[in-house]
Amino acid sequence: MEKVIIIRYAEIHLKGKNRGYFERVFGVNLEKALKGLRHELRRTSGRYLVTAFREEDAEELCARIARVFGVHSYSVGVRVPNDLESIAAAAMSVSPQSGTFKVDTHRADKRYPMTSPELNAEVGARLLASFPALKVDVRAPQHTVFLDIREDGSALVFGMFCEGAGGMPVGTSSKGLLLISGGIDSPVAGYMMAKRGMEVKYLHFHSYPYTNEQARDKVIVLARILSRYTGGDTVATVKVTHIQEEIHKKCAAELNVTLLRRFMFRIAERVAARQGAKCLITGESLGQVASQTMEGITSSNAVVRLPVLRPLIGFDKEEIVARAKKIGTYETSVLPYEDCCTVFLPEFPAIKPKLSYIEEEEKKLDVEALVAEALGTMEEFPLR
């Protein structure tokens, strides 16, 4: 009897001719996630099996598997030869000892001498005989013992389906650059894109010395948490202090944030080109703050060619918070460091600035030189 973790994948099987590619990427991602824990991973038809692991690592293995996009569900169970005695013994090992239950057989091997109902009945009877406190309930059982008769002469026996992260394997939907601030929203935005298979790179803007090093360290911590889902091994940072100072000195105060965001997008587009990212990702949610209005979005989009993905655009704050908690970034996001850069915030930011007005104000700045200078401050910090 061999302990196994059975991993089932979600949408990959829909991908027709690309299926092989998706499965390969998925396999690589699983290997990456499980790295450092002893195990063997192999693909059988329509599933991955983790074997040869230490019993005490099972929980950690499951936690990591649960974070890999593309995993539909997983189960911890045992793998045995497909003779009835072995299957029954395995069922005994995963079965509850009391409460209501049923046995549910799936036969991939259609040549197997017993039919599914026959196996259900036979194994069920043996369990009842061994555990007198058990009762059968085929409609709404508290527990189910699953038997999966494979085509290679083995059977997988397990007691529970655990939900996976769903989505698509990271890396199968191109690459995007996430503008990560240290707040609650941007990590969630990165998570959402990774869920659809996008490999996420990170870019953080800071205004040292107006913001502090702790704020940057916090972003690195956030990216580290996030990278368990999204891949990626560095955070790039760019200093925009001089840009802010120039805007502050020369342009209308109400446009401070609007103009700064245009610079951030321009810089991000160039960083994306360096890193091979095909789009920008932001945590904007429509109307959440003054810069996240349709006019604000229009103004930012006007300076870049790359598509800007805003997966949270229709989300309420509570929805975003709930997701951040689930992902595990919330507690770090709310640590009090982010709002250090209040010096340049206008009292009344423009909520619906006209593009023509913005462009007029921006002419007071040497945009190209400022962007180039900021890019010169780029640093990369490892996540591991």
Added chain:
Amino acid sequence: MIYLDNAATTRPSDGALVHARQYLSECYFNPSAGYHGGAEAARLLNKARAYLTECIADPAQFSLIFTSCGSEADNQAIFSTARRGNAVTTSGEHAAVFESFRELKNRGVEPRFAPVRADGSVDAEALLQMVDEKTSLVSVIHVNNETGAVNDIVSIARRVKEKNPRTVFMSDGVQAFGKIGVRLSKDIDLYCISAHKIGGLKGTGALVRRKGCAALLPRIYGGGQEGGLRSGTENVFGIACFYYAAQEKFASLEADAARLKGYRERLWEALDKELFVRISPADGSAYILTVSARGRRGEALQRMLWDAGVAVGTGSACNSKKPHSRVLQACGYPADVLDGVLRVSFCSSNTREEVLQAAKLMNEAVRRFGG
């Protein structure tokens, strides 16, 4: 690096480290051990205890227990003595006292906070008004750690005792010990000090106690060290550093204070008055000059100065929920002054050149602020 954040912590004294080193590498024994090595370590503790006590008080009248820090000494003093009625302190206290007083409320003791004047010193009349027959404890910080203002604790203690002789009087002396001269009078019951503000190490503090004052309660139970008042194996090396560092400080206390007062005033003269307002009083501690660059953010200035090669303190840590110093707020300053607070604090090894260079860099940083 010109280091002018000595009120936060001082660089450990090289001399103290050299002298104390034997208690790290050779005489590392447990002072409670019954053999010769243990007795050696215990002798050091007693020597340090006697010396540190006699620096500020009559050893016949006062005793000293070692703690892990000034905050621990403050906590032990407060929770041992404020056990009923009310307890009075100032709005200018260090958090170790202020937060402990706020906690008293949960323990059924009414905390009372006396107002402070613009320089951070307590309004003694208002404080005395708050003392009544139910006051179990009065705590007044000796040197305000944010402004350097000095409270006349000897006189305040006398007047408190005149009003209610049963009231315990304590003072947080962390920024005073080794920096300004004081003799604890019979009216002062408890006095808290710390090593790392005078060239000792973090992790060493002490509580000085008048013999015969209200009983102290232990915060940590265990092996019964420090007369049962502070269990846990003694930090022999830290205490040795404290001892040797204090010897250096007290050898030149008056001379250092006079010289640093000169530097403090030179620094203030060299600062551009268009940019800075002064918060520290002229008659305060020679070791602290607190100023504000109105309307700028002290925290950002602090980092600009660090990059320019000088370390100074601010009025607060950056925290979006608590952007301003509680103490300076209590002093009555408006928001734009509170924003720009910088605390420059000296140690005896600072030089005139360092101080003037710091003033120049401070002026430059403020001018550069905002681009």
